[in-house]
Amino acid sequence: MAFKHYVMVCGGEGCESKHALAVHDALLKEVREQGVENEVQVLKTGGFGFCGDCPAVQVLPDQTLYVGVQPGDAAAIVTQHLKQGRPVARLVFDAAKNAKMFPADVPVGHQKQLRIVLRNCGVIDPEKIGDYLARDGYAALEKALFKMKPEDVIEELKKAGLRGRGGGGYPTWQKWLFTKKVASEQKYIICNADEGDPGAYMDRSTLEGDPHSILEAMTIAGYTVGASQGYIYIRAEYPLAISRLNLAIAQARELGLLGKGILGSGFDFDIELRLGAGAFVCGEETALITSIEGNRGMPSPRPPYPAVRGLWEKPTVINNVETWAAIPVILLKGGEWFGKIGTATSKGTKVFALTGKVNNCGLIEVPMGITLREIIYEIGGGMLKGKAFKAVQTGGPSGGVITQDYLDMPIDYEALAQLGSIMGSGGMIVMDEDDCMVDVSKFYLDFTVDESCGKCAPCRIGGRTLYNLVDKISKGKGSLNDIEQIRDIGLAMRKASLCGLGQTAPNPAISTLKYFEAEYLAHINDKKCPAGKCRDLLTFFILPEKCIGCTLCARRCPVNCIAGERRAVHTIDAAKCIKCGECYQVCKFGAVERT
Amino acid sequence: MQAETKTELSPGLLEFIRQWKDKPGNLIMVLHRVQQEYRYVPRDVAFQVAALLEVPLAKIYGVITFYHLFKLKQPGRHVIAVCMGTACYLKGGEDLIRELETLIGAGVNTVSPDGEFSVEVVRCLGCCGLAPVLTIDGEVFGNLTKAQLPDVLAKYQGKQLAAATA
Numbered sequence: 001m002a003f004k005h006y007v008m009v010c011g012g013e014g015c016e017s018k019h020a021l022a023v024h025d026a027l028l029k030e031v032r033e034q035g036v037e038n039e040v041q042v043l044k045t046g047g048f049g050f051c052g053d054c055p056a057v058q059v060l061p062d063q064t065l066y067v068g069v070q071p072g073d074a075a076a077i078v079t080q081h082l083k084q085g086r087p088v089a090r091l092v093f094d095a096a097k098n099a100k101m102f103p104a105d106v107p108v109g110h111q112k113q114l115r116i117v118l119r120n121c122g123v124i125d126p127e128k129i130g131d132y133l134a135r136d137g138y139a140a141l142e143k144a145l146f147k148m149k150p151e152d153v154i155e156e157l158k159k160a161g162l163r164g165r166g167g168g169g170y171p172t173w174q175k176w177l178f179t180k181k182v183a184s185e186q187k188y189i190i191c192n193a194d195e196g197d198p199g200a201y202m203d204r205s206t207l208e209g210d211p212h213s214i215l216e217a218m219t220i221a222g223y224t225v226g227a228s229q230g231y232i233y234i235r236a237e238y239p240l241a242i243s244r245l246n247l248a249i250a251q252a253r254e255l256g257l258l259g260k261g262i263l264g265s266g267f268d269f270d271i272e273l274r275l276g277a278g279a280f281v282c283g284e285e286t287a288l289i290t291s292i293e294g295n296r297g298m299p300s301p302r303p304p305y306p307a308v309r310g311l312w313e314k315p316t317v318i319n320n321v322e323t324w325a326a327i328p329v330i331l332l333k334g335g336e337w338f339g340k341i342g343t344a345t346s347k348g349t350k351v352f353a354l355t356g357k358v359n360n361c362g363l364i365e366v367p368m369g370i371t372l373r374e375i376i377y378e379i380g381g382g383m384l385k386g387k388a389f390k391a392v393q394t395g396g397p398s399g400g401v402i403t404q405d406y407l408d409m410p411i412d413y414e415a416l417a418q419l420g421s422i423m424g425s426g427g428m429i430v431m432d433e434d435d436c437m438v439d440v441s442k443f444y445l446d447f448t449v450d451e452s453c454g455k456c457a458p459c460r461i462g463g464r465t466l467y468n469l470v471d472k473i474s475k476g477k478g479s480l481n482d483i484e485q486i487r488d489i490g491l492a493m494r495k496a497s498l499c500g501l502g503q504t505a506p507n508p509a510i511s512t513l514k515y516f517e518a519e520y521l522a523h524i525n526d527k528k529c530p531a532g533k534c535r536d537l538l539t540f541f542i543l544p545e546k547c548i549g550c551t552l553c554a555r556r557c558p559v560n561c562i563a564g565e566r567r568a569v570h571t572i573d574a575a576k577c578i579k580c581g582e583c584y585q586v587c588k589f590g591a592v593e594r595t
Numbered sequence: 596m597q598a599e600t601k602t603e604l605s606p607g608l609l610e611f612i613r614q615w616k617d618k619p620g621n622l623i624m625v626l627h628r629v630q631q632e633y634r635y636v637p638r639d640v641a642f643q644v645a646a647l648l649e650v651p652l653a654k655i656y657g658v659i660t661f662y663h664l665f666k667l668k669q670p671g672r673h674v675i676a677v678c679m680g681t682a683c684y685l686k687g688g689e690d691l692i693r694e695l696e697t698l699i700g701a702g703v704n705t706v707s708p709d710g711e712f713s714v715e716v717v718r719c720l721g722c723c724g725l726a727p728v729l730t731i732d733g734e735v736f737g738n739l740t741k742a743q744l745p746d747v748l749a750k751y752q753g754k755q756l757a758a759a760t761a
Contacts, residue, residue, distance in 0.1 A: 196719070198680035198681045199681035199682050199719060200721075201721030201722070237664075237717065237720065238721065274620065274623070275623060275627055276662075277623055277663070277664040278663030278664035291623065292620050293620045294620035294621060294622035294658070295657075296658055297661065298661075355723035355726065356681070356685055357685070361682075361726075362724055393681065396681065427681065429682060429685070443684055444681075451718075
């Protein structure tokens, strides 16, 4: 190695927003000023997948991880650590607390994670094609073009057992085979990067951290099915991913990895970006296709499936970012290798965005078949503030909740479906005792009502009606009959909606009702919200024995509804109270109570 | 049909439209470019785009009203986007919106009376580790509490918009 130390600065969206670039530049400047530029290389990489406490900086080869680094810390890192070999203790990541969060390429607790899709994220500089090439980049494409027939590629994917990671879980090889079999002069390849599921950002991180892997995989698909044009449909909300993809496409064209006669073969393929414009339903494949065509993104009935009649009526292979990113590795290491990871029906790894009330939030990649307990308590480091676990929500607005009882069940597509949730794109939101299930269900329904395209009645009308029912319950105005209605309408929407959005929209309500019916009943019968979240059902009062009359709550109350002399017990005027919870939060003596 | 006032389209925008004119499915890309310039789609610009691309105006309005990111009204000088992804919601995104309403007098999808700020809700910015999050003119503020909001807003109050943000 030419350098004694490598300093890697995380450049994912979270870190970027917290001035990772400034940290990078400060380190670079410091290295130069202290005259160690021949010994130390400062690099900018994609996201480390460690998003709670950024910006993060890693020093190799000793693999020290710093978090929450500020530009002002650069001098200390260079002087103390790089020159004198003493890591800056105050910035070092608390490995004991966060033992298993960190990815496999880095040693801090790698036992539970396995990085295939995220193999290059946080390791290479995503803006340099040379970095990708050095990590076997485009080797799979070369292998496919010169050593494999299109049938061989499909056979390899079949052996791997790779299934669509966007949520559907459809076998990738079958999609490709359908498209391959259709005779057509023009076929298309699409990458679905319209990651709209709130609480999931694995696609963004992959695109930002390893854009070339997507281009390579799409080119392989083009060769396999006989397509010459690919499109990446990406959310406009991801400007960093867009700029890195554009850069990657330009670099690949320059090296002859995209364009005419790729790598000297007779095969032509090119890729263009198309931007979304903030419509969740466009993640549905038929809606996405019509959006690329420049229309309102409304889904259409299937069949015909896009594999047969897709973009501009031509056969189209459409896969999700995570699916694409796994493909080059499968071709290089072989389908059998990939097929050995995971469970009987679900092979390989899955990337989850672990967020909510856990200690370590971030992106994790784990083998299928891992249990939720391992994810939450080992990788995630347990519950935030030691609160009690209540449920974990997977699959976003299309999914459901999973309770304590199922924490030890190995997770794969089938297991989650059986529990009334779905794998979805990989959002995993941990909820604790303070989260009200009626409120959560209302949150998701609000989302799907807002995002419904309005084309079919079950989704348009059913969704709104469900929302109104849950809203009524959350305000303490519900009746037992409402619960029956939620179940009936939910069933009708499942059966009769046109696309996945409508069919799965009732899932959050049905699933919370299945596991937490008692909580709904408390809202209906007792007019109480056990989690203390639903405002309309809360009352705040002051416990006379605990109040010392410090006047803090009275001063903070925005509507001046708290009365009391200094050093005398205060009282809240319930009629004027707007239930903002300010007094509850500010009281240092636990004297404000809510029920 | 003629619109009441005519905005002169910039050479850059005209060039972009020329480049995309013959590509199928160009409308959304062109509208993004228009918004990059004006921060919304002004009525008379929509008329001109319709003429240049040779698509019916109704189709343009159909697309604009379908997608959340396209706007028909001029936003405030600074755009505050509060994330309401699940993680941000659970960690108090709604409180931020309520507090903003008190502080600047603008609720969701409205502009403050002084035209300084407009508030919108976004569905997940993809930095859930920083929840709750909001952005002002694209700059991300994470792990926010209600109490920090006045200071954050003060940075922007009365400041000229540095560059047009998409």
